[in-house]
Amino acid sequence: MQKSRLGLWLFLTPVLLWLVLLIVLPHLDLLIMSFRGENDLGAPVWTMQNYMNFFTEPIYWLTFVRTALYSIITTAITLVLGLPVAFYIAKLARTRTQGTLTLLLLLPFWVSELVRIYGWMILLRESGVLNHLLVSSGLLSRPVEMLYNDATMIMGLVYTSMLFMVVPLISVMESLDDSLIEAAHDLGASKLVIWRDIIIPHCKPGITSGCIVVFMLALGNYLTPNLMGGKNSLWFTEQIYNQFIASFNWNQGSAFGFLLLLLSSLIIWAGLKISRQKLGEVAS
Amino acid sequence: MIRSLPRSRRYTWGFNLFIGAYFLFLFAPLVVTCVLAFNNSDFPSLPWQGFSLDWFLADGPDRIGIFHDEQNLRAIWTSFQTAFFVSIFCVLVGTCAAFLFEQEEFRFKGALYFLMLAPLVIPGVILGISLLLASNTAGMYVENNFGLDFDLFRPSFWLVVLGQFSFITTFVCLVVSARLRKFDRTLEEAALNLGANRLEVIWHITLKFLQPAIVGAGAVAFLMSFENFNTTLFLVGSEPTLPINLYLQVRDGSTPVINAVSLLLLVGTSILALVNLYFSKEEAD
Numbered sequence: 001m002q003k004s005r006l007g008l009w010l011f012l013t014p015v016l017l018w019l020v021l022l023i024v025l026p027h028l029d030l031l032i033m034s035f036r037g038e039n040d041l042g043a044p045v046w047t048m049q050n051y052m053n054f055f056t057e058p059i060y061w062l063t064f065v066r067t068a069l070y071s072i073i074t075t076a077i078t079l080v081l082g083l084p085v086a087f088y089i090a091k092l093a094r095t096r097t098q099g100t101l102t103l104l105l106l107l108p109f110w111v112s113e114l115v116r117i118y119g120w121m122i123l124l125r126e127s128g129v130l131n132h133l134l135v136s137s138g139l140l141s142r143p144v145e146m147l148y149n150d151a152t153m154i155m156g157l158v159y160t161s162m163l164f165m166v167v168p169l170i171s172v173m174e175s176l177d178d179s180l181i182e183a184a185h186d187l188g189a190s191k192l193v194i195w196r197d198i199i200i201p202h203c204k205p206g207i208t209s210g211c212i213v214v215f216m217l218a219l220g221n222y223l224t225p226n227l228m229g230g231k232n233s234l235w236f237t238e239q240i241y242n243q244f245i246a247s248f249n250w251n252q253g254s255a256f257g258f259l260l261l262l263l264s265s266l267i268i269w270a271g272l273k274i275s276r277q278k279l280g281e282v283a284s
Numbered sequence: 285m286i287r288s289l290p291r292s293r294r295y296t297w298g299f300n301l302f303i304g305a306y307f308l309f310l311f312a313p314l315v316v317t318c319v320l321a322f323n324n325s326d327f328p329s330l331p332w333q334g335f336s337l338d339w340f341l342a343d344g345p346d347r348i349g350i351f352h353d354e355q356n357l358r359a360i361w362t363s364f365q366t367a368f369f370v371s372i373f374c375v376l377v378g379t380c381a382a383f384l385f386e387q388e389e390f391r392f393k394g395a396l397y398f399l400m401l402a403p404l405v406i407p408g409v410i411l412g413i414s415l416l417l418a419s420n421t422a423g424m425y426v427e428n429n430f431g432l433d434f435d436l437f438r439p440s441f442w443l444v445v446l447g448q449f450s451f452i453t454t455f456v457c458l459v460v461s462a463r464l465r466k467f468d469r470t471l472e473e474a475a476l477n478l479g480a481n482r483l484e485v486i487w488h489i490t491l492k493f494l495q496p497a498i499v500g501a502g503a504v505a506f507l508m509s510f511e512n513f514n515t516t517l518f519l520v521g522s523e524p525t526l527p528i529n530l531y532l533q534v535r536d537g538s539t540p541v542i543n544a545v546s547l548l549l550l551v552g553t554s555i556l557a558l559v560n561l562y563f564s565k566e567e568a569d
Contacts, residue, residue, distance in 0.1 A: 029418045085303065106561075110557040111511070113511060113527075118538070122329060222514050226535075241517070
């Protein structure tokens, strides 16, 4: 008994140090900072002002709502694109090409997100590759700026988070028994019915975990909205960054950070509840 | 419909076309980046001006290739050092966490496991700012109470390492846990019966069994650290990592030297990812 206690503490100590010092305390600090402010004399006080600013200043909460909405749109598009891709790799491709396709799917995602976004920028901008090709082939008379709008930004977000949708989908689809689809087909079910009654219900765990990860990545993304979105397409993480680095108003930034954390936790919690899953199951 | 069922030609063609378009979408930006690294032009754009290795080899004064670009080289080196320390710390603590959650029983285990998963659902930006705040608070406390001034508490190399470590450890723990779950515990019992103590069992038997998963998780941690942007952004001091440095260059207008860096990055990470995949395949067979 004595020995096993020793083992327990040996493992527990580093894990506790990690979680308490780097996860729990910093987030408590974030919460505390968000309720701090200065009174008229410049002395530190407890205040709700940082949260009040958020609700009274339309640009703040509009950006917040926009970020949430666009993240949901991104997640939906990624799901719609990801389903057929995963289905093809898991169920349609020959067994030998399956491995190659999965490998190809993974490769771009090991490269820094910055490089991928940079690639899109040199493809799409006014002096970019696509414009050059379109103009020199006569399809366009003069280059068009394709960057810096909401549609491109959403495409960028879909692109950067694609993998985290496709991989869980492939793994759930591989566990789907082919004979169920064959039986349905023999009994005269149409493709639509097969998708609705067999494939989608079976894939639900994969769909939920994919959607949660993609939503979270989109919501917390800084690079893609910053580099691909236009001047008017503010992302909430940019506002957090501005408060911290540009305005040096850490209390306001903390409040924004906490609101973003609250939003992401709420939506993830709701997603898990609706699909009747637990975080532990989704993660592993 | 599926492999075993007859499919109409239109269905097959339509599907193949879709998949082709998808992979084009996936690779277009990468291919363009790599090709333009060899364009003999001062801007990363078409028209094609001929093949050139200037963006790799040129040594000024008009063009500076990546192999002579001090700033980018220093950023690459910083990223290497960061990723090295992050993967070592993550593997150590992540493996401990895997043992803790798979093999030990204690009170509040469920709650602690839930906390361990939390970094998965905290946006990277939030992790960055909360750590920035906490280290600042700690720094102020130490300074006010002991009159000491530690660089560690300001945005710096080690703060970046800590920030990346705080969430990558969770991934390492999940990978190692998955492997540990497949471990046949009767092997441990046999060793214990033969007179080994718990630590000897872990060292000689369990860790040997876990080795491939640990190496794989270490490689993943290295890559994740190397490409991390969101968390690093808030913690970086005077030594930018490669993604941060590239970001500053892209934002302020770019030369094809970024394409050259991207190409090297692509080749490097692909090789590491492929080696990792090859070894994990071999293990699975």
